[in-house]
Amino acid sequence: MNIVIFGATSAIAQAVARLYAKDGANFFLVARKGDRLNTVASDLRARGAQCVTTQTADLTDRAGHAQLVALTASTLGTIDRVLLAYGTLGDQRAGETNSALMEREIHTNFLSVASLLTELANVMEPVGAGNIAVIGSVAGDRGRQSNYIYGSAKAGLAAFTLGLRHRLAPRGVSVTLVKPGFVDTPMTEAIAKRGPLWAAPDRVARDIRRGLDHGVAVIYTPWFWRWIMLIVCAVPDAIFRRIRL
Amino acid sequence: MTARPMGDLHERHDYLAWGGLHRFRQRIARPFFIDELPPILAARGNQSLLGSGCRRSYGDSGLNADNILIDMRGLDHLLAFDPTNGIVEAEAGLTLANILALARLSQNGAGQWFLPATPGTKFVTLGGAIANDVHGKNHHAAGCFGNHVLSLRLMRSDGTVLTCSPQENAELFKATIGGLGLTGLILSARFALKNVPGLWMEQENIRFATLDEFYVLAEKSYGWEYTVAWVDCFAPRQQLGRGVFTRARHVAAPANKRSNAPASKQLLTIPAALPNFILNTTTMKAFNTYLWYRASTKPTAEIVPFEKVLYPLDSIAHWNRIYGRRGFFQHQCVVPTAYAKEAMRSLLTEIRSAGLGSFLAVLKTFGDRPSPGMLSFPMEGTTLALDFPNTGAPTLALLDRLDDICTNAGGRVYAAKDGRIPARKFQQGYPAWKEFLPHVDPAFSSSFWRRVSAVSETGKAA
Ligand SMILES: Cc1cc2nc3c(=O)[nH]c(=O)nc-3n(C[C@H](O)[C@H](O)[C@H](O)COP(=O)(O)OP(=O)(O)OC[C@H]3O[C@@H](n4cnc5c(N)ncnc54)[C@H](O)[C@@H]3O)c2cc1C
Ligand SMILES: NC(=O)c1ccc[n+]([C@@H]2O[C@H](COP(=O)([O-])OP(=O)(O)OC[C@H]3O[C@@H](n4cnc5c(N)ncnc54)[C@H](OP(=O)(O)O)[C@@H]3O)[C@@H](O)[C@H]2O)c1
Numbered sequence: 001m002n003i004v005i006f007g008a009t010s011a012i013a014q015a016v017a018r019l020y021a022k023d024g025a026n027f028f029l030v031a032r033k034g035d036r037l038n039t040v041a042s043d044l045r046a047r048g049a050q051c052v053t054t055q056t057a058d059l060t061d062r063a064g065h066a067q068l069v070a071l072t073a074s075t076l077g078t079i080d081r082v083l084l085a086y087g088t089l090g091d092q093r094a095g096e097t098n099s100a101l102m103e104r105e106i107h108t109n110f111l112s113v114a115s116l117l118t119e120l121a122n123v124m125e126p127v128g129a130g131n132i133a134v135i136g137s138v139a140g141d142r143g144r145q146s147n148y149i150y151g152s153a154k155a156g157l158a159a160f161t162l163g164l165r166h167r168l169a170p171r172g173v174s175v176t177l178v179k180p181g182f183v184d185t186p187m188t189e190a191i192a193k194r195g196p197l198w199a200a201p202d203r204v205a206r207d208i209r210r211g212l213d214h215g216v217a218v219i220y221t222p223w224f225w226r227w228i229m230l231i232v233c234a235v236p237d238a239i240f241r242r243i244r245l
Numbered sequence: 246m247t248a249r250p251m252g253d254l255h256e257r258h259d260y261l262a263w264g265g266l267h268r269f270r271q272r273i274a275r276p277f278f279i280d281e282l283p284p285i286l287a288a289r290g291n292q293s294l295l296g297s298g299c300r301r302s303y304g305d306s307g308l309n310a311d312n313i314l315i316d317m318r319g320l321d322h323l324l325a326f327d328p329t330n331g332i333v334e335a336e337a338g339l340t341l342a343n344i345l346a347l348a349r350l351s352q353n354g355a356g357q358w359f360l361p362a363t364p365g366t367k368f369v370t371l372g373g374a375i376a377n378d379v380h381g382k383n384h385h386a387a388g389c390f391g392n393h394v395l396s397l398r399l400m401r402s403d404g405t406v407l408t409c410s411p412q413e414n415a416e417l418f419k420a421t422i423g424g425l426g427l428t429g430l431i432l433s434a435r436f437a438l439k440n441v442p443g444l445w446m447e448q449e450n451i452r453f454a455t456l457d458e459f460y461v462l463a464e465k466s467y468g469w470e471y472t473v474a475w476v477d478c479f480a481p482r483q484q485l486g487r488g489v490f491t492r493a494r495h496v497a498a499p500a501n502k503r504s505n506a507p508a509s510k511q512l513l514t515i516p517a518a519l520p521n522f523i524l525n526t527t528t529m530k531a532f533n534t535y536l537w538y539r540a541s542t543k544p545t546a547e548i549v550p551f552e553k554v555l556y557p558l559d560s561i562a563h564w565n566r567i568y569g570r571r572g573f574f575q576h577q578c579v580v581p582t583a584y585a586k587e588a589m590r591s592l593l594t595e596i597r598s599a600g601l602g603s604f605l606a607v608l609k610t611f612g613d614r615p616s617p618g619m620l621s622f623p624m625e626g627t628t629l630a631l632d633f634p635n636t637g638a639p640t641l642a643l644l645d646r647l648d649d650i651c652t653n654a655g656g657r658v659y660a661a662k663d664g665r666i667p668a669r670k671f672q673q674g675y676p677a678w679k680e681f682l683p684h685v686d687p688a689f690s691s692s693f694w695r696r697v698s699a700v701s702e703t704g705k706a707a
Contacts, residue, residue: 011277036278039322046323046333047347186277186319189253 001025002076006059007086009036011185012135014043015205016083016212021047028072030056031086036075059086060108062115069119077221079131081212082120082132084113088150089187093147109153114160121164121173128172133212134161135178138220144245166215174215180204181225254288257512260314264303264516265572266635266664268308269692277319279336279432286688289313293690294402296426300341301366302688303575305662307373307691315430322434323347329359331411331438332395337372337431341602344371346514348438358438359406359551361393361497361691366705367556372431378423378621382471382493382555386441391422392617397434402688406432420684423618425660427694429686443497446471446554452537456486456590463610466492471554476606477537478596478631479530485593488608489540502548514562518544522567522635529602568634574664577622577630579611580656585627588654592629592647596652599643604633619681622659625631630662641665660693 005013005018008029017027021044029044029052031037037054044052073079087133088108095102102242113134126132139147140154158177165175182188182198199222207221220226235243253271261268272292274285279454286294295309297316309569316419320338326347327333333344341363348358364379373379378391384624387393399421411417421428449469453459461676466472469492476488540703558564565573580588596603607630613624633640648670657674658666673679678698685694 008276033278035280035281039278043322043323045337046326067618189275190255192255194259 001030001080002078003062003081003083004028004030004072004076004079005085006030007084008040009033010085010087011187011201012180012183012208013083013085015039016085017044017049017206018047018204019209020047020081021045024048024050026076027053027201030057030059030068030072030241032056032058033097037111038073039130050146055230059116060104060112062112065112065115066227069116069123073123078127079120079124079130082124082130083208084132084134085115086113087135089147092147092149094121105149106156110156110160112188113120113157117160124173125168125171131174131176131212131215133176133181133208135177135208136161138179138225138229140179142233142240147213155217157202162217174241175223176211177218178211178221179218179225179228179229181220181222187222253569254285254313260297260308260316262303262305262664263301264664265306265565265568265570265693266303266574267294267305269305269308271309271312271314273314273316273487275316277318279320280399282315282430282432285313285315286400286402286404289402289688294430294686294688295322295691296337296372296376296430298338298370298376301364301369302377302661303573304660304662304693305696306377306660306663306691308692309690310692311677312690313660317430318370320442320459322430326437328358331440332435333438334433334435335371337369337370337375339368341371341374342367348695352399355498356440356442357444359440359441359444361437362387363555365556365557366514367552368559371434373505375422375434376424376426377659378616378618379661380611380623382473382609385467385472385610385625386470386542388612388614389423389616389618389621389623390436391621392670393424393436394617395435395437398432398469399429400432401429402686410491417684419617419619420681421618422534423616423621424681425620426691426695429684429689432504441495444551445493445498445502445548446493446551447496447546448491448493448549448554449544449546450540451490451492452488452540452542453490454484454487456586456593459486459488459490459608460586460610461491462618466490472609474608475536476593476629477533477610478593478603478606479533480537480597482597482641485520485590485597487537488606489536495551496548499548513560515564515566518566518570519568521571521634524568524604526600532600532604560662568573571635572634574633574640574644575662575672576628576633576647576653577628577659577662578647578656579622579624579626579628579659580651580654581624581626584654584656585610588650588656589627591650595650596631596643599639599646601633601636601640601643601706603633606631619677619684619704620660620675622657622661626656628659630659652703660697663693666697668697668699 002041005027009031034056041052065171090105136158137154138149140158143151161177183204184198211219254274257273293312297314317338320336325334362381374390378389380389399407405411407414471493474488474490480487610627613625616623652673654668
């Protein structure tokens with residue numbers, strides 16, 4: 001099986017990759033930092049991956065996307081699975097007073113991902129096979145004062161992903177939207193993590209692999225976030241305004 | 246919510262050791278890739294540093310009060326695995342549980358790769374296993390974990406990275422194995438797995454009525470790879486040292502079982518600290534008496550998954566919480582063969598007369614393979630491990646007497662289990678500590694080390 005991961009140094013992405021490595025998959029890994037990529041590559045090889053290719057790229061650089069996707073396809077031959085995992089959890093307060101920061105956040109988490117997806121779709125559509133998963137977030141389900149910049153980017157990504165799914169479904173390419181809740185990773189390191197809502201990357205990775213392999217439309221992980229978000233979204237505005245979430 | 250700047254440190258009060266006795270304020274760094282370490286070292290200011298793993302050590306040897314702890318669990322990458330020769334190279338945060346899972350997948354022709362030595366829990370990191378030079382139930386056959394380490398990479402506080410092995414930086418290698426994290430940060434290590442016929446074990450349980458019988462059994466069982474005994478600390482005086490002897494060896498999967506022993510499931514999680522009164526002398530005595538009478542008077546033999554033999558406690562997550570919020574003490578000592586039997590008798594007598602009991606007492610003979618580290622705990626002799634609910638002064642006084650019995654018999658106490666031994670007794674038990682001193686990184690320290698390395702005005706240990 002041939003797998004491409006954008007943001008391969010992400011903790012969640014690594015946990016997913018390890019699951020596929022066990023089965024002897026081939027990988028094309030993309031991330032910004034070369035030495036970290038090398039570490040991830042040797043980890044996957046030692047865990048059973050066959051062929052691992054790495055490529056450094058700043059994925060906010062939209063101009064490089066077409067070439068990057070072409071390189072992916074020529075390296076792997078067929079693309080069976082794609083995981084788009086990169087993202088940033090920027091400083092919400094800073095983004096409120098500095099619109100350039102706000103824009104950067106939306107660029108990284110939405111525009112650049114949409115651009116990559118567009119290039120990928122155009123390569124995979126003619127082949128008519130392959131499964132794509134995009135990591136969104138429960139933060140995209142309802143805008144909240146504490147992180148609506150990040151949340152809005154993930155919300156945009158959700159609409160984009162589902163639309164692309166709709167477009168590609170008849171062509172045999174599936175697109176999955178993954179919505180994790182709180183995951184204990186470097187991204188959330190600044191937050192005090194305690195309590196039953198926090199999940200380990202391994203836990204989330206198992207759900208992602210299952211959803212990706214079966215081409216499920218939307219997965220909440222762990223599962224209970226579907227119900228939490230159902231409630232969060234159902235709270236009337238008059239009440240929501242008074243809760244600091 | 247903000248993303249994390251490099252070299253970020255967070256003040257935390259909930260980084261406890263397994264015994265839950267010490268509640269310290271520490272600044273925590275949690276790197277996920279090695280390039281994050283230099284900024285952490287640079288951010289230390291005038292605070293000292295200490296590497297940290299799964300915190301399965303019981304006392305303060307893995308803690309650094311009012312200073313910095315570097316939680317190494319995020320550095321869990323495998324760097325290389327050679328399935329032909331069973332050589333693993335991995336970052337220090339990888340756990341033995343992870344390594345077992347990997348070995349489980351790699352059938353190697355005739356058999357299976359397995360850990361060369363393992364403590365009684367698989368939830369320890371490679372770095373922690375090296376820094377305490379841990380031993381297992383096969384010590385008499387295989388020595389310590391450090392005996393199987395081929396090389397390691399050590400980062401000193403000035404950022405230099407040294408490769409250490411028996412050939413290269415050999416003295417620093419000997420200081421780092423069993424070096425309690427004080428020589429710097431272990432980044433990664435290469436070690437050798439061993440070949441076993443399968444993931445099942447043939448296990449025999451044999452009840453013994455006295456300490457003498459234990460020694461006879463230990464002698465007779467030398468050919469068994471794994472041996473250990475549980476002792477009943479509440480036994481009547483005439484049956485002092487009664488218990489159950491367990492011996493086991495690896496075997497291929499029995500015909501009616503799947504070739505890979507099923508990974509054991511977590512049976513139970515203790516969700517929060519139980520009330521302190523749950524474990525008291527009455528309940529502990531009842532439990533131990535039950536264990537004694539449950540054991541068959543005739544030896545029993547069975548074929549079981551290896552987890553059942555090696556990790557009986559791992560099936561209950563957070564079992565340490567049964568001791569409640571007051572926490573508990575472990576005491577593990579070793580006494581050289583010549584004085585061992587007599588010392589074990591004195592230790593058990595002392596515990597009996599103190600009336601404090603020990604919930605679980607474990608007795609084992611160590612073999613003659615020299616320990617590789619300057620401060621490694623094991624020596625040829627007998628080791629006794631005990632745990633006591635924390636009742637304050639009476640418990641401390643008893644532990645003090647146990648220290649005396651063992652150090653006076655030429656033995657010593659295990660740092661991984663300790664949280665209170667005075668400097669004098671530590672230094673007496675580990676005469677090589679002076680030779681170890683020059684290898685300590687000047688920016689590394691621990692709460693344990695500040696206590697046991699203290700020297701009084703007269704030049705004698707405090
Ligand atoms: C149920 C149970 C059974 C046990 N049975 C045994 C047994 O049979 N035999 C035995 O020997 N021990 C036993 N132990 C003790 C345990 O094996 C040791 O305490 C082990 O060192 C714990 O590893 P850890 O990853 O939790 O490290 P920690 O407890 O977090 O740290 C242990 C030491 O390693 C240092 N350290 C950790 N990582 C690094 C690093 N990367 N670089 C430098 N220093 C580092 C720390 O500073 C500390 O000094 C048992 C513990 C439990 C809870
Ligand atoms: N953790 C959570 O609680 C949580 C919850 C919901 C959703 N998510 C989503 O899950 C995904 C994975 O995050 P994670 O939790 O695994 O955190 P993580 O370990 O911090 O991973 C984020 C990754 O994104 C990469 N990245 C950021 N900007 C990039 C860029 N411009 N180009 C290339 N790579 C870039 C980072 O690489 P560098 O090393 O190069 O910076 C890093 O590897 C993200 O999309 C995140 O939004 C996480």
